[in-house]
Amino acid sequence: MASVNGGGRRVTLREVARAARVSPSTVSRALAGNPRISAATRARVQEAMERLGYHPNAIARSLVTRSSRTLGVVLYRPADQAFSHPFFAEALRGVARVAQAEGYSLLVTTADTYEAEAEQCLAMLRERRADGAVLLASRNPDPLIDELVRQRFPFVVLGRVDANLAVYWVNNDNVQAAALAVGYLAELGHRRIGLIGGRRELTVTQDRLEGFRLTLQELGLEVRAEWMQFGEFSWEEGYRSGRTLLQSHDRPTAIVAMDDVLAAGAMRAARELDLRVPEDVSVIGFNDDPMAQLLSPPLTTVRIPARELGEAAARQLIERLSGRLPPVRHVILPVQLVVRGSTGPAGP
Structure with missing residues (x-):
């Protein structure tokens, strides 16, 4: 291992060893944090490194320590x-x-x-x-x-x-988090609750879908496939899914969006369809992203501590x-x- 000192010359590990009056292998073990190297020897090596302007090569040191940090x-x-x-x-x-x-x-x-x-x-x-x-x-x-x-x-x-x-x-607990969202909407009197979710293979989608379904069933409310949309966790997907849900004749009166970004897209879709939030449709998200309170109206959400x-x-x-x-x-x-x-x- 070698490094370039302040004058531009490469300082070698052997030079550090000579200055510290130890062997090159002792310098290597000191750099690797070997417990067999005494504190006094380690301090002498450190002083020689600082005096010569030696900085150990991180890649070479990782080969010795078997750690890249x-x-x-x-x-x-x-x-x-x-x-x-x-x-x-x-x-x-x-x-x-x-x-x-x-x-x-x-x-x-x-x-x-x-x-x-x-x-x-x-x-x-x-x-x-x-x-x-x-x-x-x-x-x-x-x-x-x-x-x-x-x-x-x-x-x-x-x-x-x-x-x-x-x-x-x-x-x-994403099952419990979804249950919290659905339960709150039910307390507000909503009986037709839709869902906008992420990709089906993601466990976060699977768990929140489970909490959504179980809570609706426990409350005696309908679980309707046509009121559920899935796709990427993106604003565009929230907008597309929101339009799909809200353009139906028997539309839901509330939407659980599995992400604040999805919720923001759904709220934009509602405005374009001349639906008021929350008077005509309530929207609740997940995460409590910084932008959630900047939306109009500010977004109700389940805070996930990212x-x-x-x-x-x-x-x-x-x-x-x-x-x-x-x-x-x-x-x-x-x-x-x-x-x-x-x-x-x-x-x-």
């Missing part, structure tokens, strides 16, 4: 969608906050398809460019999770994972890399109903 992040969607979506941006912020505090860098995979991103994730871990990975979503089924388990790579999933798999994950989920996932992965966690650990964070102006009593 880097966490991989898998977005599960094209970068332009993920970074522009408030939930994923906030979750990534939480991951970065913990990683920085613990001295880790982040390596984010981006691809246009799930298959390409899964392959990038596996390559990143096989090549030791990252010590472990945080998956910012979960699917059912999920071949990537199966392969990560098979190859025993350290990873944590943001989202629920099959209970039969020995996998670390952090999540909120940043806290990202922080918990990163903390769990770093603890796992240190060997401090039991074989399996699941973290569930609470949700909160935030009532604003987009919901109101059902009309006549």
Whole structure:
């Protein structure tokens, strides 16, 4: 290993060893944090490095320590969608906050398809460019999770994972969160409640759909397929689905949108159809994104703690890399109903 000092000359590890009066292998072990190196020797090596202007090569050091001090992040969607979506941006912020505090860098995979991103994730871990990975979503089924388990790579999933798999994950109770939304609308007198959801293979969609259906059934309300729409978690999909639901003759009087972005699209569709929110149709979202309270009217939503989920996932992965966690650990964070102006009593 070598580095360039302030004068532009490359300083070698052997020069550091001579200045510290130790062998080159002792310098390497000191850099790797070997516990057999005494504090006095480590201090002497550090002083020689600073005096000579030596900075160890991170890649070469990772070969010695078998650690890159880097966490991989898998977005599960094209970068332009993920970074522009408030939930994923906030979750990534939480991951970065913990990683920085613990001295880790982040390596984010981006691809246009799930298959390409899964392959990038596996390559990143096989090549030791990252010590472990945080998956910012979960699917059912999920071949990537199966392969990560098979190859025993350290990873944590943001989202629920099959209970039969020995996998670390952090999540909120999406079944209960959907029940909270439906129950509140029912309290307002709504009996015709529609749904706008994400892609069916995502566990977040599956869990919120389950909570939606179960709560309607418990309340004796209809579960109607024509009042449910599914697609991407995007404003465009919310708009398209909102128009589909609200143009029907026997339209719902309230809509549960599985994401605030979907809810914003549905509210735009309502305005274009000359329907008032909430007088003609109530709309409730999920996440409590920053833009939720800026909509007109401000959006009622179920707050999902995105940043806290990202922080918990990163903390769990770093603890796992240190060997401090039991074989399996699941973290569930609470949700909160935030009532604003987009919901109101059902009309006549």
